[in-house]
Amino acid sequence: MIEISGLTKSYGSTTVLDGIDLTVADAQIGAVVGPSGAGKSTLARTINLLERPTSGTIAVNGRDLTALSGSELRAARREIGTVFQSANLLRRLTAAENVALPLRHHGVPDNQVRRRVHELLERVGMLHRANHYPSQLSGGQRQRIGIARGLALKPSVLLSDEATSGLDPDTTLSILTLLRELRDDLGVTILVITHEMDVVRGIADQVARLDHGRIVERGAVADVVRGSDSDLSRALLPLPPAVPAPAGHRTWSLRYDAAAVSPFWVAQVGREVGTDLAVLSALVEETGRASVGRVTIGVAPGVDERRLEQALITHGLVVEQRATLRAVTPRTPGTPGAEAVA
Numbered sequence: 194m195i196e197i198s199g200l201t202k203s204y205g206s207t208t209v210l211d212g213i214d215l216t217v218a219d220a221q222i223g224a225v226v227g228p229s230g231a232g233k234s235t236l237a238r239t240i241n242l243l244e245r246p247t248s249g250t251i252a253v254n255g256r257d258l259t260a261l262s263g264s265e266l267r268a269a270r271r272e273i274g275t276v277f278q279s280a281n282l283l284r285r286l287t288a289a290e291n292v293a294l295p296l297r298h299h300g301v302p303d304n305q306v307r308r309r310v311h312e313l314l315e316r317v318g319m320l321h322r323a324n325h326y327p328s329q330l331s332g333g334q335r336q337r338i339g340i341a342r343g344l345a346l347k348p349s350v351l352l353s354d355e356a357t358s359g360l361d362p363d364t365t366l367s368i369l370t371l372l373r374e375l376r377d378d379l380g381v382t383i384l385v386i387t388h389e390m391d392v393v394r395g396i397a398d399q400v401a402r403l404d405h406g407r408i409v410e411r412g413a414v415a416d417v418v419r420g421s422d423s424d425l426s427r428a429l430l431p432l433p434p435a436v437p438a439p440a441g442h443r444t445w446s447l448r449y450d451a452a453a454v455s456p457f458w459v460a461q462v463g464r465e466v467g468t469d470l471a472v473l474s475a476l477v478e479e480t481g482r483a484s485v486g487r488v489t490i491g492v493a494p495g496v497d498e499r500r501l502e503q504a505l506i507t508h509g510l511v512v513e514q515r516a517t518l519r520a521v522t523p524r525t526p527g528t529p530g531a532e533a534v535a
């Protein structure tokens with residue numbers, strides 16, 4: 194478990210991190226997201242103790258690591274393994290030698306190093322590349338070696354600092370699957386710092402949004418995407434573009450827990466209210482161990498909107514937003530069109 198409390202980092206009069214509180218429980222994956230300049234890299238460098246915080250504490254399994262110095266601090270760094278953006282492997286060393294590096298640095302005897310490196314390479318699926326140099330590996334393979342090296346000293350926490358940035362979608366997916374396995378099979382606590390919402394959606398249990406050095410929103414990923422109409426929620430589950438609504442229709446954005454709502458809700462609600470609902474965009478996605486749906490519907494003029502809203506609520510849907518529409522000239526002759534004006 195990692196508990197960060199009141200973490201502040203200033204450079205001169207510039208405060209880059211301002212009172213960060215963040216906890217990731219054992220065998221959970223926590224994610225910190227934020228735009229460029231929010232303070233993500235600074236947070237990563239401060240958490241893995243490459244930089245000292247100006248104030249605040251970083252405790253791993255109840256032990257405050259910021260209070261330590263000298264040899265105690267060096268030993269404490271073992272508690273947090275880091276996987277960097279570009280894996281940061283040494284070019285002149287093989288994959289196995291790179292993984293062995295932290296073990297040798299900490300004076301682990303040769304026979305134990307060999308055994309542990311074998312174990313780690315096997316764990317990340319890279320045993321067959323043990324004697325390859327970084328230049329002979331793909332980006333995803335280098336990142337697997339980086340993860341093996343991050344785990345070498347059996348840290349309690351694995352910090353992933355933009356580890357999938359720059360990888361193609363399939364490779365990203367395979368790295369995320371590996372991180373998920375480490376959580377589920379080995380019980381590793383993982384803190385992912387990223388600007389990629391796909392990463393958060395793919396593996397995180399908890400998410401916090403960093404903006405201008407502060408955590409401005411946080412929660413369980415499932416709750417954030419299911420329960421609120423916030424910036425983070427929309428960023429995590431953006432709706433695909435909607436097709437134009439039939440002329441005169443109003444568009445309503447809806448959100449729902451797909452596991453709890455009948456898959457026939459569109460027809461059922463339409464029947465109850467006596468109207469046909471137009472589906473203009475729809476998305477159902479598994480995220481944060483929940484199945485969440487977001488839909489934009491077109492509502493015909495003259496429909497009793499209070500009754501419609503009540504029916505939707507009864508079926509378990511949340512009405513997020515309604516837009517007033519005005520008819521526009523159709524692009525294809527004969528096709529009705531409309532655009533949102535509010």
Ligand SMILES: Nc1ncnc2c1ncn2[C@@H]1O[C@H](COP(=O)(O)OP(=O)(O)OP(=O)(O)O)[C@@H](O)[C@H]1O
Nearest residue numbers: 204207209227228229230231232233234235236388
């Ligand atoms: N050593 C430093 N001295 C002064 N200011 C710094 C220092 N390091 C970072 N900053 C400032 O802190 C802010 C946050 O930088 P940081 O690199 O942590 O953001 P980031 O979220 O990682 O951005 P990106 O996604 O673009 O890498 C920036 O305004 C940056 O200029």
